[in-house]
Amino acid sequence: MRVRKAVLPAAGFGTRFLPASKAVPKEMMPLVDRPIIQYAVEEAAASGIDQIIIVIATGRSAIEDHFDSNASLERWLEERGDIEMLRTIRRISEFGTVAFVHQREQLGLGHAVLMAKDLVGEEPFAVLLSDDVMINRSGEPVTKQLIDQYLAHRGSVVAVQRVEREDVTRYGIVDPLHEEGRLVEIRNLVEKPAVDEAPSDLAVLGRYVLTPKVFDVLEQTPRGAGGEIQLTDAIRGLIHEQPVFGYQFDGVRHDAGTRVGWLKANVAVGLESDDADEFRAYIRGLDLRD
Numbered sequence: 001m002r003v004r005k006a007v008l009p010a011a012g013f014g015t016r017f018l019p020a021s022k023a024v025p026k027e028m029m030p031l032v033d034r035p036i037i038q039y040a041v042e043e044a045a046a047s048g049i050d051q052i053i054i055v056i057a058t059g060r061s062a063i064e065d066h067f068d069s070n071a072s073l074e075r076w077l078e079e080r081g082d083i084e085m086l087r088t089i090r091r092i093s094e095f096g097t098v099a100f101v102h103q104r105e106q107l108g109l110g111h112a113v114l115m116a117k118d119l120v121g122e123e124p125f126a127v128l129l130s131d132d133v134m135i136n137r138s139g140e141p142v143t144k145q146l147i148d149q150y151l152a153h154r155g156s157v158v159a160v161q162r163v164e165r166e167d168v169t170r171y172g173i174v175d176p177l178h179e180e181g182r183l184v185e186i187r188n189l190v191e192k193p194a195v196d197e198a199p200s201d202l203a204v205l206g207r208y209v210l211t212p213k214v215f216d217v218l219e220q221t222p223r224g225a226g227g228e229i230q231l232t233d234a235i236r237g238l239i240h241e242q243p244v245f246g247y248q249f250d251g252v253r254h255d256a257g258t259r260v261g262w263l264k265a266n267v268a269v270g271l272e273s274d275d276a277d278e279f280r281a282y283i284r285g286l287d288l289r290d
C-alpha cells in the first residue's frame with residue numbers, strides 16, 4: 001500500500017521562542033521567506049503525499065489561515081501586476097488536501113500523532129516534525145527516501161543520522177540489531193542516554209514512516225517524561241510486534257527548534273536562496289572579533 005498521508009504535529013507552546021510564540025505558533029516563524037512548517041509541507045507533497053494532516057492547538061488559526069486561500073490578497077497582487085508573487089501565494093493552497101486536527105491538551109508528540117488516528121485510518125503514514133528542516137537539493141526528499149524503504153521492507157522506518165558522541169545526550173539513539181549500507185534494523189531506542197551508555201551514535205531525527213499498528217501501541221503507552229505520551233516509547237513498543245528500521249538519509253538537516261538553531265537554519269537556507277550572493281557578501285563583511 002502506498003503512503004498517501006502525512007501527519008505534522010504543530011500544537012506545542014513553543015516555549016523556546018517566547019515571547020514571539022505567545023501569539024504566533026513557532027511553526028509559523030519565518031525561515032527566510034517561508035514559515036518553518038511550509039518546508040515540511042512542501043517536502044511531503046514532493047514525496048507523493050496527497051493528504052496532509054496538521055495537528056494544531058485550539059485557537060492557533062494562523063497555520064490554518066496560511067494554508068487557506070486569500071482572495072483579497074490574490075486580487076490585490078493581480079491588480080498590481082505582481083504575477084510571480086501571485087503564483088507563489090496560490091501555490092500555498094495547492095499542496096493537496098490539508099486537514100486540521102485540534103489537540104485540546106498538549107500531552108506530547110505521541111498524543112499529537114494519536115489525534116490523527118481517525119483521519120489516517122488503517123494506512124501507513126508519514127510523520128514530519130517541522131522543527132527539523134531537511135534539505136536535499138541534489139536528490140529525493142528525505143520523506144520520499146523513507147517511503148521507498150518502507151515499500152521495500154514493509155516495516156516502519158525512522159530517519160537516522162550519525163552525531164558526535166558527545167551529542168548523543170540530546171537525541172533518541174538507536175540500538176542496532178543489524179546494519180546493511182544505509183539501513184539498520186532497530187533492536188531498541190534509548191532516549192537521551194549518557195555518553196558512556198549510548199548503544200550507538202545513530203540519532204533519530206524528525207521524519208518517520210509508520211504502520212497503523214503504532215496507533216494501537218500509542219493507546220496503550222503510559223505517560224512518560226514530563227507527563228507526556230512519547231512517540232519514542234510507542235516505537236519502542238512497536239519493535240516488539242514488527243520490524244522497525246532506521247535509514248541514514250541523504251540530505252542536510254537544519255535544527256529550527258531552538259533560537260540558535262533557527263538562526264543557523266536561516267543562515268544556511270539564506271545561503272542557498274536567490275539572494276545568496278548579496279547575503280554571503282554581507283557575512284564576509286561582518287566584524288566577528290570579540
